[in-house]
Amino acid sequence: MGDNECRIYVGNLPPDIRTKDIEDLFYKFGRITFIDLKNRRGPPFAFVQFDDPRDAGDAVHARDGYDYDGYRLRVEFPRGSGPGGPRGGGGGGRGARRGGPPSRRSDYRVLVSGLPPTGSWQDLKDHMREAGDVCYADVFKDGTGVVEFLRYEDMKYAVRKLDDSKFRSHEGETGYIRVKEDYSGRGSGGSMGDSMGRGGGRDRSRSRSFSPQRRSRGSPSYSPMRRASPY
Numbered sequence: 001m002g003d004n005e006c007r008i009y010v011g012n013l014p015p016d017i018r019t020k021d022i023e024d025l026f027y028k029f030g031r032i033t034f035i036d037l038k039n040r041r042g043p044p045f046a047f048v049q050f051d052d053p054r055d056a057g058d059a060v061h062a063r064d065g066y067d068y069d070g071y072r073l074r075v076e077f078p079r080g081s082g083p084g085g086p087r088g089g090g091g092g093g094r095g096a097r098r099g100g101p102p103s104r105r106s107d108y109r110v111l112v113s114g115l116p117p118t119g120s121w122q123d124l125k126d127h128m129r130e131a132g133d134v135c136y137a138d139v140f141k142d143g144t145g146v147v148e149f150l151r152y153e154d155m156k157y158a159v160r161k162l163d164d165s166k167f168r169s170h171e172g173e174t175g176y177i178r179v180k181e182d183y184s185g186r187g188s189g190g191s192m193g194d195s196m197g198r199g200g201g202r203d204r205s206r207s208r209s210f211s212p213q214r215r216s217r218g219s220p221s222y223s224p225m226r227r228a229s230p231y
Contacts, residue, residue: 004078005053006033008060011045011074022046025063025073028122030055047078062122105148106135108155109182112145116173121145123169127177131158146182155181 010022019037026032031051038045050056056077064075112124125137128147132154139145149155163179 006051006056007047007049007078008056009045009047009074009076009078010063011043012071013039013044013046013073014069014071015039015044017044017046019046022048025066025068026050026059028126029059029062106150108149108152110147110149110155110158111180111182112147112177113143113180114175114177115139115143115145115167116169116175117143118169118171118173119143119145119167119175120170123167127165127167128158128162131155131162 010025013022017037017039019035022035022037023032026048029050033049033051035049036047038047048056048059050059060075060077063073066073066075110128112128115124119139121137121139124139124145124147125134128134128137128149131149133150134147135150136148137145147158149158159179159181162177164176165179166174167177168174
């Protein structure tokens with residue numbers, strides 16, 4: 001338990017990789033506490049530590065095997081650490097799925113409609129973070145989605161400020177989304193299909209389609225993070 005469950009190993013990196021590039025690869029999954037890049041001798045690799053082990057699990061599931069400038073990344077928990085099993089969609093009889101959305105749940109839920117076809121759960125989570133701490137996000141193939149917040153006030157802020165806001169997917173598609181509070185799922189623990197008033201299945205393909213554009217490596221806005229102790 002502790003730091004080991006929050007730390008992930010990132011290997012098979014390109015030789016010119018920088019700490020900022022690694023931050024760009026993983027910042028969407030949660031708060032990063034430090035990045036330790038080893039690139040002075042031999043093939044570069046890195047350790048990334050998150051504030052929450054659930055975010056570390058999301059990063060492993062979504063980025064292991066990811067094609068980065070022609071390099072297929074190897075992302076995993078260091079030996080002897082990490083959660084006991086895959087996270088998947090989490091709870092409610094959904095079953096594990098590689099690359100699925102975060103599994104922390106809360107009753108502070110909003111329903112989203114009007115998402116463009118290429119909108120992923122990562123895109124939605126990133127968009128809704130403007131309102132506060134998002135603990136769960138998922139999308140469905142009919143252009144709807146669901147987002148859960150850690151705090152009630154953040155959910156209320158999202159309804160007030162992000163309803164009819166402009167949403168942009170990782171592939172550049174845009175749309176104006178509607179954000180409404182979900183009253184039906186309070187305390188029920190029911191499935192998202194039920195809370196959306198539909199019995200259909202979940203879209204399990206779009207969670208692996210996330211492919212954000214790389215940021216410029218020369219970005220001046222980066223503030224160096226606290227480095228880890230040598231391994």
